[in-house]
Amino acid sequence: MVERRKPIWVKDAIEKVMEWKRLGSIEWVSINECDNRFLGEPLISDHDVPHFDRSPYDGFAIRSEDTLHATSENPVCFEVIDEIGAGQVSPLKVGPFQAIRIMTGAALPQGADSVIMLELVRENLKDNKKTIMIKRKVKTGENVSCKGEDVKKGDHLIQKGSIITPGVKALLATFGYSRVPVIKKPVIGVIATGSELLNVDEPLEHGKIRNSNGYMIESQIIRAGAEVKKYENRADEIESLYTAIETALSECDFIITTGGVSVGDYDYLPEIYKRLGANILFNKIAMRPGSVTTVANIGDKLLFGLSGNPSACYVGFELYVRPIIRYWLHSDTPYLTKAKATLQTDFPKPNPFNRFVRSQIKFVNDRLIVDPVGLDKSNVVSSIAWANCLMVLPGGTRGYKAGDLVDVLLFEDQTGSDEPWTEARKSSKL
Amino acid sequence: MVERRKPIWVKDAIEKVMEWKRLGSIEWVSINECDNRFLGEPLISDHDVPHFDRSPYDGFAIRSEDTLHATSENPVCFEVIDEIGAGQVSPLKVGPFQAIRIMTGAALPQGADSVIMLELVRENLKDNKKTIMIKRKVKTGENVSCKGEDVKKGDHLIQKGSIITPGVKALLATFGYSRVPVIKKPVIGVIATGSELLNVDEPLEHGKIRNSNGYMIESQIIRAGAEVKKYENRADEIESLYTAIETALSECDFIITTGGVSVGDYDYLPEIYKRLGANILFNKIAMRPGSVTTVANIGDKLLFGLSGNPSACYVGFELYVRPIIRYWLHSDTPYLTKAKATLQTDFPKPNPFNRFVRSQIKFVNDRLIVDPVGLDKSNVVSSIAWANCLMVLPGGTRGYKAGDLVDVLLFEDQTGSDEPWTEARKSSKL
CATH class of the missing domain: 2.170.190.11 (Molybdopterin biosynthesis moea protein, domain 3.)
Incomplete structure (x- = not known):
């Protein structure tokens, strides 16, 4: 008998994950190593800049x-x-x-x-x-850069949890941070599962594919600001998979598996969660792709069971894992940057469920425009490579037309949002 | 007598720099090390994806x-x-x-x-x-992911010079790139000059400031995709500065100095260019900040003489150094991403010259809005830390008002532009 799972809303899934959010602690690194790290303390000026009146000219x-x-x-x-x-x-x-x-x-x-x-x-x-x-009158203060005109002592310049850009680094140097307090990165274990997986250096075989999810997820982890701990791919074999996850639990802050979370005969993750005594937060979400995304916790550690389908895996990471990482890094905008964009081409498919379409945004003058890229199927890999955003089409809507305004979630923008995309729940079905 | 320099247009300055552009060569790195590198070969599929008909469901x-x-x-x-x-x-x-x-x-x-x-x-x-x-009719091909539906053998998937994102990495893994051809990063030497510069770990002294430009530029180099070679700060002392630059010339592909390019009595860079036999491409640009930005070449190596003023230095890097780096990395969009945005606040200052104002853009629905941040002075450091773009106000224009549409150049967007911002030259003066 096929197990019937009860899907939950995207919003509820994100909330359930975020109940287990944790804040990372501080470590000090050399200013030469601080690029793109997240600031561990607010940057408050301890002196005026400039700290003396000075001449801006010869x-x-x-x-x-x-x-x-x-x-x-x-x-x-x-x-x-x-x-x-x-x-x-x-x-x-x-x-x-x-x-x-x-x-x-x-x-x-x-x-x-x-x-x-x-x-x-x-x-x-x-x-x-x-x-x-x-030959002329000079005014008091003319051509003087006054003490404190740039920054005043005590100014709150950069808040804790901000990403360190070139400009922030200039301020850190100005205030003498030869060592910089940053948030220690969470360590995320990655285990790709599936007997069909070949290593990247293996020749193709009939019925098998190379593991791409593992590399993709590792890259998403790095982009989100965390540290990867890589484990070997695992075949759909319950004992070795159980052992691998147990080891990862002792070595990592969070664990991501790809594959094995569906209801097939060789999907062993549900059984392993049971053996580990893990508490399943959800195992079905009202979204496409990625409806099988499963998250469980053991103590304060989360196990993210992402789909084995590349597009579904990618989307699952960005919606559910990324905010956990960014929150850990003390960001107050841990979710993907949200915007709206004008759809450039018809998207006639109706959307019984919330649909996250791999798409590309562009700036045209002061407007964002968006176009879906590649094939909109959960097992597709090419669309991920061409996309720089997700177009979100809420469940319960019919097809969309060129010119319609749609929600987009941006992959590369570091600003982030303080709130996730959440469905309106009007006409969508669970 | 003060030397009178002849300013040139921003467009001409960029063109003169780009006459010396060079393409980097290829090196092979492990797929685990390829994030954010620039692809050294086009990615062309050598097999269909999937490479066999397969079932997308149980x-x-x-x-x-x-x-x-x-x-x-x-x-x-x-x-x-x-x-x-x-x-x-x-x-x-x-x-x-x-x-x-x-x-x-x-x-x-x-x-x-x-x-x-x-x-x-x-x-x-x-x-x-x-x-x-x-109990029902099943159609031919129903629930089959057909061979080649995602990618066909021979498809040009990703072009050479593309940045390696998580999605591109997934494709690289799919096609068996355990080692990835990437463009070897150019090595950029950085020498901060100025007798007023303290090291970041030194206590403040009256009349001195900590070197922030060096750290900032290093961070900009990393963001642009190149490798930093760091040299010690140099006092305004001609012999030691000359030696440092000579050494850097033998060790780096390009050199950036900060400070010392103006016409003051202690500005030794012009004299050093002369001694080195460097050919000065320009030493004054019709722009604010950064009008003193100087670029010279010795053989095929460029010496970028950026201003010692932080904001001017930052802008000089993004306008003139970044495209040289991105072109080296085979990007066909080496310039900062261009867009337009609606100004949110009045900017009453007239613009006798092209003005590049450190600003912040935000998305509001499908629109870009922009606000200047911090003090608009070339020697200011705080504005750089808060900015994520430059607002460009062309020379010859009067003040701007809230609601006006202005050009913006984005720092963090990796898309880039195939053309730089260039002035209209209608009413601006040189």
Whole structure:
């Protein structure tokens, strides 16, 4: 007798998974190793930037009040008493009608309150004494980058759980983080199952295919920000699969299996969950592809049983595993970035269930447009390679037409969403 | 006397740089190491996918013609002669009114042309003989994933120079690439210059700042897909700087320096270019920030002299260095992804020159909206950390208003553009 499984909504499935979310702890890494890691502490400035008034140009530091009556007709003469490059500090104080030659980035010397650009003065050298003539009024603070104008001490600059981009790294360097607090990556074990699986370096055989899900999932794990622990592919053989999962449970924070979760005679995952004493959160979801996606927990560890079909496996990862990883990394937007896009071609198939179609978005001017790519079947692999998003067509809807506005979930955008895509449940069936 | 430099257009600057573009060569890496690398060969399928007709469901493989007269009233009986799991191949041929139990993913046995799902048959066991009753007509090819339906042998699947995403990796695994041809990364030397620079682990001093440009650029290099070769910061001291650049020239494909390219008394890069016999492509661009960006070549090696100001440095990298890296990686879209977005707030400053404003785009429904972030000054670092795009305001325009449509260049989007942003040159001044 075929087991009849009760499907649940996508929203409920995500919620059940997220009940087991956990926050990762902090580790410190060299600033040279922090790219694309997730910040383990908020970045709060411990000093003003700049931390001294400085000159943004090459010129002369002066007292603005001395230029009050300077005009083309009545230029005012200043004595040049020193010269400072960036990084140098003058021991002298600028007095009345005195100037100090200053380079871009150098600290404004004492006494001065403004800088006149090099191009605007005439320099003279007489009797080894350097002077400049100024022909216009200079305002107080003119050409000065003021202490704290970029960042003020105590500013909350970057929040914990942010991804470290080149710009964030520049700030980390500015604030002296030679070592950077980042969230320790969760370790995700990957076990591909199926007696049909060949290793990537094996020649094809009739009835067998090369394992692509394992590599794909590992790559999705890396993109989500976690660490992969790779296990050997397993044939549909209950004892060796059980042992592999037991080992992975002791070595990983989460485990992903691909294949073996359906109701076929060689689908051993349900039996293994039972033996392990795992609690099944769900084993059927009202979605296509990926309806057989199963998630179970043992203690605080989640076992993600993804479909053996590549497209279904891919979608299952992005909807259910990715948010668990991103939450662990302290992201407050752990779900795929959501947007809307205009469909470019008809999609006539009706959608009895929520359908997640591998698609490609493009920017046309300020608009997002979307097109399905490849064949919309759960066992297809090519469509995944061409897609950069999922187009979501809610269950209970008929076909869609070119020009319709549809929901899209973006794979590569790092912004994320604070809420997952969730169905309206109006007319869809479970 | 201050040197008067002749600025050139952004478009011309990019063209002059791209005259020196070079294509990288191929290296082979393990499939486990290929994430985010650029594919060194087009991926052309060497076999159909699937490479055999297979069952997408659990069910029974039969000859459809035998169901021609099957109805609820007159169910047809089939003898079950074998059972095959995924990866197994039956030695038997399905004859008239025979069926073979078949699991998801298994090859369709000889003789059969269709599969009926498990849920639709009634199984019987009598005298150790298994039979099934079928109550409906099954069409030829029903529930069969046909050989080649996903990919046909000889299909051009992924072009050379594509970035390896999880989906591309799945295809690579499918086609047996245990080792993957990727483009060897160009090696980019980074030398931050300036006597005001402290190392990241040094305490602040009056008049000095920590080197942030070096770390930022390294991170931009990694994001663009190249390899960093890090050199020590250099004070504004001509001999040591000259030696550092000479060393870097012998060890790197391209060199980036930050700082020292302006016309100040301690800006030694122009003198060093002269000593090295470098050919200066340009040393002033009609843009803000980054007008001092200088590029020179020695033989086929480019020396990128970026500004010492963080925002100017960042923008200079993305506009001029990134396309050289992406072209090297065989991308046919080496420039930043271009789009348009609706400005959310007034930007009243007039734009005598092309202005590249650090900004943040967001998706609102199917529209891109953009907001400038932080202070729009070339020496500011915080705005870079908050930005995910550049808003481009062409020179010769007055201020912009909320609701205006503006050009944006996206930092994190990997799609890229086949053409750079280029100015219209109508009313902008050089």
